[in-house]
Amino acid sequence: MSKIYFVGVDVGSGSVRAALVDELGxxxxxNLQTWKPKPDFFEQSSNNVWDCCVHVIKTVVQNVxxxxxxxxxxxATCSLVALDKNGNPKAVxxxxxxxxxxxxxxxxxxxxxxxxxxxxxxxxxxYVGGKVSxxxxxxxxxxxxxxxxxxxxxYGYFFDLPDFLTWKATGSMSxxxxxxVCKWNYEYSSDGRKGWNITFLEQIGLEDLSNEDFKKIxxxxxxxxxxxxxxxxxxxxxxxxxxxxxVATSIIDAHAxxxxxxxxxDLGQGIDNAMSSxxxxxxxxxxxxxxxxxxxxxxxxxxxxxxxxxxPNMWLNEAGQSAxxxxxxxxxxxxxxxxxxxxxxxxxDVRNHLRGLLTKMANSQGLEHVSLLxxxxxxxxxxxxxxxxxxxxxxxxxxxxxxxxxxEENLAVLYLATIQALxxxxxxxxxxxxxxxxxxxxxxxxxxxxxxxxxxxxTQADSVGLPILKPHxxxxxxVGAAVLGACASSFFNNVEAAVxxxxxxxxxVMPNPAIKSYHDKKYLVFLKMFHDQxxxxxxxxx
Numbered sequence: 177m178s179k180i181y182f183v184g185v186d187v188g189s190g191s192v193r194a195a196l197v198d199e200l201g202x203x204x205x206x207n208l209q210t211w212k213p214k215p216d217f218f219e220q221s222s223n224n225v226w227d228c229c230v231h232v233i234k235t236v237v238q239n240v241x242x243x244x245x246x247x248x249x250x251x252a253t254c255s256l257v258a259l260d261k262n263g264n265p266k267a268v269x270x271x272x273x274x275x276x277x278x279x280x281x282x283x284x285x286x287x288x289x290x291x292x293x294x295x296x297x298x299x300x301x302x303y304v305g306g307k308v309s310x311x312x313x314x315x316x317x318x319x320x321x322x323x324x325x326x327x328x329x330x331y332g333y334f335f336d337l338p339d340f341l342t343w344k345a346t347g348s349m350s351x352x353x354x355x356x357v358c359k360w361n362y363e364y365s366s367d368g369r370k371g372w373n374i375t376f377l378e379q380i381g382l383e384d385l386s387n388e389d390f391k392k393i394x395x396x397x398x399x400x401x402x403x404x405x406x407x408x409x410x411x412x413x414x415x416x417x418x419x420x421x422x423v424a425t426s427i428i429d430a431h432a433x434x435x436x437x438x439x440x441x442d443l444g445q446g447i448d449n450a451m452s453s454x455x456x457x458x459x460x461x462x463x464x465x466x467x468x469x470x471x472x473x474x475x476x477x478x479x480x481x482x483x484x485x486x487x488p489n490m491w492l493n494e495a496g497q498s499a500x501x502x503x504x505x506x507x508x509x510x511x512x513x514x515x516x517x518x519x520x521x522x523x524x525d526v527r528n529h530l531r532g533l534l535t536k537m538a539n540s541q542g543l544e545h546v547s548l549l550x551x552x553x554x555x556x557x558x559x560x561x562x563x564x565x566x567x568x569x570x571x572x573x574x575x576x577x578x579x580x581x582x583x584e585e586n587l588a589v590l591y592l593a594t595i596q597a598l599x600x601x602x603x604x605x606x607x608x609x610x611x612x613x614x615x616x617x618x619x620x621x622x623x624x625x626x627x628x629x630x631x632x633x634x635t636q637a638d639s640v641g642l643p644i645l646k647p648h649x650x651x652x653x654x655v656g657a658a659v660l661g662a663c664a665s666s667f668f669n670n671v672e673a674a675v676x677x678x679x680x681x682x683x684x685v686m687p688n689p690a691i692k693s694y695h696d697k698k699y700l701v702f703l704k705m706f707h708d709q710x711x712x713x714x715x716x717x718x
Contacts, residue, residue, distance in 0.1 A: 179198055180198070180244055181240055182249070182659075182661040183195070183237065184197060184432075184661065185229055185248065185249070185250045185341070186252070186429055187250070187337060187429065188253060189253055189281075189461045190461070191206060191208055191228075192206050192208060192228035192229055194232035194233045195651055196236050196240065197655065203236070204233075204235035205232065206231050211273075211276050213269055216283065217269065217285055218282050219277075219278060219280065222278055223275060225278070229344075230415060237416060242421075246422065247423070248345065249401075249424040249427075249659065250342055251429045251657045252341055253281045253337055254281045255336070255337040256278065256279040256334060257278050258277045258278070259277070261332030262332065263333065266332075267327070270323075279316050282560070284310055286319040287570075289318040289322065290307075290309065293314060293380045294308060298375070300361055303479075304479050305476060305477045305567050306476055309567065312361070313336065314380065317382060318382060333391075336351070338429075339426055342425065344411070345405070345407055346408060346411075350398050350425065351398070352400055353425075356394070356397060357485050358480075358485050358494065364484075372393070400431070400485075400486070400660055400671070401427075401663035401664060401671045403422055403664045404423055404664070406421055407419055422661070423661070424664035431656070432653045432657045433456070433656055434621075435486055436623070436647075436655030436656030437645070437652040437656075438487070439678070440621055440647045440679045440682035442645060442682055445643075445684045447645065448618040452468055454617060455467050455606060455619075455621075457620055458623055458652075459500055459501065459624035459626040461500070462497055462499060463497040466494060467493045467609055468492050472491045473609075473612055473614060475608055475613075476567075477495075477564055480493040480494050488671050495565060495605040496564050497564070498561050498562070498563045499558075500626060503573075504527075505523055506559065507591055511590065513583060514526065517529065527629055531629070533585055534546040534589070534592055544691075545688065547635065547691055547694060549589050550596060553593045554701050555573070555590075555597035556572075556597060556706060557597040557598050557601055559573035576705070577593075596698060599636045599638075600699050600702040602639070620636065620637075620643070620644050622645065622646055623647060624653075634688075638692070641689075645683075646684075647682045655680075659678055
């Protein structure tokens, strides 16, 4: 019997990857181009993104009979794609370079527009933790209208990047419920109301998006994993696949990671398999925290509840940290010792070196655990603002305990303190979710680039006091995308069945109870740091 394959495609912040689910070691990757025309501006090219998608898909299927590729699933960052009325790229800043037609998720240009939207206090904002983030699409659309008024009427279509990919593959103008409810303030309420909220669009000055039956932003909305169309003849030819190959309705990249690992099973250690007992962490440039529940739970400062945004018929709350992997890279690259180390080594090599230094330092000082090295060094990790649970993009990073020391040992301890701070950020989010009504979590499935660092994974477990589930499959995001492709092909009856079948096994990393009291103390300092920062701000504003 011939093997059956599904292709998962992941468009991250810096690269595009694709894999065959039956041989996930066979992965292709292609780097993306990013422009930074001004401070806090991050732009990309939809042509570049799609060309990279074609390259990686074509690469992973080159030795496979095209008839055996039964479905394709896409995920991508929640970035805004702007096209003209003919479907061609259109610039999103005064550079007028139409190749720069994507406003990336991490772009922070729309602070004033987000503030304006939040001042409306519209009822729909309760589904995004009480206020929109400037990383979402409505603030960015409002920025375009206010800052490029002569171009505004020339825009023909706006897509979330995951939906742009399915449009390019199939020609379908449908949108994913995942993208719309999470990033576009599309209404899907607990009482059954759904659709674009006209009063909200009117209050924020974007009522013209309703013209021609919402043509610019989409009217047909499908669930992630639904069949959205087959590959067009031209695209199929470019990919060396069959025309009509099923393409699934897309999903946001972090949500794909959650989907790919939330069904992972431990090796006989009795970890609860219920999806609602798990908080999924997808750790890359930023970190997303995914929690699902059978009932909608409103959590201040946390996005959602979103209906069917990740797992069909379950409510999703999405928290996160705007900078995690990006922050750790910055800590290394901005330290004099890190600059020297990076001259002849990769970031991964430097992290391995720092872990070794920490072990040596702990041993030489007679400490039972490396975590104890940070007793006098504390970090508040919001160097790029706070996504959750404070929902305050104006928060800044803080370091307490600096000395005149440019040694590698000093960098190692600072690196460790930053990892701990990110872990305390996860604990802060968990506290808010449980206080709002979530049953205490039993485990944390975790995936993403940072999880290659065992110190990061163990510190997460120790800091929150919960076991970590680390899937054997290293590419959970690609698995999640492939799960959608499997559903679109009707190979599985529903997403839940695909998740349970394709989730695979996971190793369990248990917390170390011997240092719980140490982390409890550091967590108290962590909480006090943001109160102190707010007090400093109040003093200066007065």
